[in-house]
Amino acid sequence: MIIIVDGLNKHMFQPLLDDMFRLRARVFAGRLGWEVNIEDDKEIDQFDHMDPGYIIGVDEDMNVISCARVLQTTGPHMLSDVFNAILCGQDPVRSPNIWESTRFCVDTQRLKGEKSKHTVSTATCELMLGILEYAQDNGITDIVTVIDPVMDRVLKRSNNAPHGYVGETVPMGKVKALAALLDCTDERIANVREFAGIDGEIFVSEEEALKKLELRQIAQEMCLAALPDNELDLEAISKPGASLTDLREYCFDQLAKAETEAEMSAAVALMEMLSDKIGASDAEELQRLARKLPRSAEETRAKLTRSA
Known part of the structure; x- marks a missing residue:
């Protein structure tokens, strides 16, 4: 393009x-x-x-x-x-x-x-x-x-x-x-x-390009804001040019590693913002997770590990 x-x-x-x-x-x-x-x-x-x-x-x-x-x-x-x-x-x-x-x-x-x-x-x-x-x-x-x-x-x-x-x-x-x-x-x-x-x-039109750029920027900022303790992973994912595929995999990884309800909610919120780009099946999984929260971190990790 x-x-x-x-x-x-x-x-x-x-x-x-x-x-x-x-x-x-x-x-x-x-x-x-x-x-x-x-x-x-x-x-x-x-x-x-x-x-x-x-x-x-x-x-x-x-x-x-x-x-x-x-x-x-x-x-x-x-x-x-x-x-x-x-x-x-x-x-x-x-x-x-x-x-x-x-x-x-x-x-x-x-x-x-x-x-x-x-x-x-x-x-x-x-x-x-x-x-x-x-x-x-x-x-x-x-x-x-x-x-x-x-x-x-x-x-x-x-x-x-x-x-x-x-x-x-x-x-x-x-x-x-x-x-x-x-x-x-x-x-x-x-x-x-x-x-x-x-x-x-x-x-590509200005409107479409701006939308894509905004999505990328929001995703990177959400990663930085939502999970500040994971500095090594955040440094890699927040580099300019991180792809939406990278962000999808990163979010699944963060959900699998979440130890608290706050960490799970932050990661789910980020994935919901990307749901139109990561596929219908993943978007449905995100909606289901959002409805079920709070839930045990262990159960969430097990479920996401199987679905990923």
Whole structure:
């Protein structure tokens, strides 16, 4: 799923942006070894303060799995102000209909088990589509992007080959860099969709995304508030990106370990808040438990151990 965050809605999605900036730090500073600015485990540069658009890929639990940034070329942008050596003296790209895409990255660690029939992951292709379809919807005719030769090959393998290049391929730190042009046409979008086998809508609405984020936040806060004595488990479950499956298993574990009626009530309350995500049979079990409380801790543990 793809969500768009920009200057109009960023105030609603700060937790998602923070996760995105942390992913960028892990990829660009950690995995690639780039010399980028890291603050509080987040990679943020001067162009992030210019209200760009962010194309953010998320999984079902709203964990950030990919991201890219798009910025108008009529003002400062990376090709004109940072990677201008690529231009070799040419004037930078300046057009209201050509935007720059940068900071393209995918969380390969989180997606390590992802199945794909191609060497290019589905998440990578979905992010490409997110950029192209967002651009097309906003009257952008072309995307210019600074890439290395590896990414150039990825684009070509995924039916998304650049239709042209700007400037020359030049050494840029430890790698070479070049600027590619991608037209945002129906044909290009259809080619990438066909390659990746992606059908239907890829964008998630603001309303649905906010609901999912709120659910995740409530679950994590409830874990922290309800069971303060279990510090080790709480530290693990309250990390950003904890999945609803993790929370479900965590709550069952806490119910099984409960020693007092207060501990059982706290864990049941948390699971009730997640009941629409953990399956009908579990939700029915939660309702039954809520009706039966208080009951002996030993009986509850035995019952839940059998049902889990």
